[in-house]
Amino acid sequence: MSHGGPGRISGDGAVVARAPAKVNVHLAVAPLGADGYHELRTVFLAVSLFDTVTVRPAERLSIELTGPFAGGTAGPDRVPTDRRNLVWQAAELLAQRAGVSAGAAITIDKSIPAAAGLAGGSADAAAALVALDTLWGTHATRGDLAELAAQLGSDVPFSLLGGVALGSGRGERLSPVLARRRWDWVLGIAGEGLSTPAVYGELDRLRAAGLLPSGEELASPDPVVAALRSGPVDALAATLANDLQEPAIALRPQLRQALDAAAAAGAAAALVSGSGPTVAALAADEDDAVSLAAALAGSGTFATVRAVHGPVPGARLVG
Numbered sequence: 001m002s003h004g005g006p007g008r009i010s011g012d013g014a015v016v017a018r019a020p021a022k023v024n025v026h027l028a029v030a031p032l033g034a035d036g037y038h039e040l041r042t043v044f045l046a047v048s049l050f051d052t053v054t055v056r057p058a059e060r061l062s063i064e065l066t067g068p069f070a071g072g073t074a075g076p077d078r079v080p081t082d083r084r085n086l087v088w089q090a091a092e093l094l095a096q097r098a099g100v101s102a103g104a105a106i107t108i109d110k111s112i113p114a115a116a117g118l119a120g121g122s123a124d125a126a127a128a129l130v131a132l133d134t135l136w137g138t139h140a141t142r143g144d145l146a147e148l149a150a151q152l153g154s155d156v157p158f159s160l161l162g163g164v165a166l167g168s169g170r171g172e173r174l175s176p177v178l179a180r181r182r183w184d185w186v187l188g189i190a191g192e193g194l195s196t197p198a199v200y201g202e203l204d205r206l207r208a209a210g211l212l213p214s215g216e217e218l219a220s221p222d223p224v225v226a227a228l229r230s231g232p233v234d235a236l237a238a239t240l241a242n243d244l245q246e247p248a249i250a251l252r253p254q255l256r257q258a259l260d261a262a263a264a265a266g267a268a269a270a271l272v273s274g275s276g277p278t279v280a281a282l283a284a285d286e287d288d289a290v291s292l293a294a295a296l297a298g299s300g301t302f303a304t305v306r307a308v309h310g311p312v313p314g315a316r317l318v319g
């Protein structure tokens with residue numbers, strides 16, 4: 001990392017970056033590995049729901065939360081404002097790597113709910129890396145930031161990259177995929193989050209009990225990649241798959257009704273996003289997404305409903 005002049009720093013010294021939520025349109029999970037992680041084959045799609053991270057010069061690190069999903073007071077969707085927050089860890093890691101002192105007043109404006117299967121915490125960490133790199137003049141390359149991102153969490157490298165990507169390893173090893181068309185979705189967001197480790201643990205338990213296939217053979221992502229590249233919508237609808245869906249439903253049985261509600265409202269297909277509990281409902285086009293969102297909002301099944309589209313770019317400076 002070389003040192004140099006600042007990038008986009010506004011009058012009060014603020015630097016702003018944003019990063020998108022993701023949906024896994026394919027998520028095949030191998031058996032639990034010796035390292036406590038599961039080997040994955042996944043296809044990530046970045047969608048147009050963004051968290052915004054603003055950083056300002058300060059002596060020490062501090063985190064303030066704003067926005068519609070600033071967090072509850074208990075449960076897995078509670079967002080901490082200390083070193084347990086991935087943004088704090090991102091700041092310390094970047095500062096240590098660049099040899100600068102980790103001081104910044106950080107505001108995270110949360111439009112992505114926490115513990116929802118949308119990689120909201122990963123988006124915050126990715127946006128923080130980009131913003132702090134400019135604030136501190138650390139001038140890390142995209143490759144440097146990707147390496148730090150992989151140390152922070154399995155989904156952080158994708159939050160940095162955005163677009164569409166094939167993920168392997170823990171999800172942190174990425175190959176970008178060129179998608180030629182836009183995909184419209186409606187996200188049905190539940191009131192309360194689910195813990196990612198709990199959902200992986202439930203998958204292990206259901207597999208050990210013989211209630212789900214072992215995962216020794218990972219489904220190929222090739223059909224979903226081919227469908228994502230050019231469509232049509234029915235081809236993508238037919239290939240969506242998520243090994244974490246059944247364990248998420250086992251922990252949150254209302255998810256079955258939520259998926260049924262999406263099908264009844266006219267979605268081309270619906271699946272649980274990542275470890276849930278968000279339901280991602282595929283729409284035929286933008287107009288269809290608007291009517292699907294209205295139908296789902298009217299169904300009373302979800303606390304929040306959002307029409308989104310993807311692919312969109314990964315973490316980047318704003319303004």
Ligand code: C5P
Binds near residue numbers: 039040153169196200
């Ligand atoms: O990498 P990250 O910190 O986001 O992972 C959170 C938890 O999710 C891990 O501690 C692990 O329990 C589970 N996980 C997993 N296999 C993966 C990714 C995450 O078991 N590939």
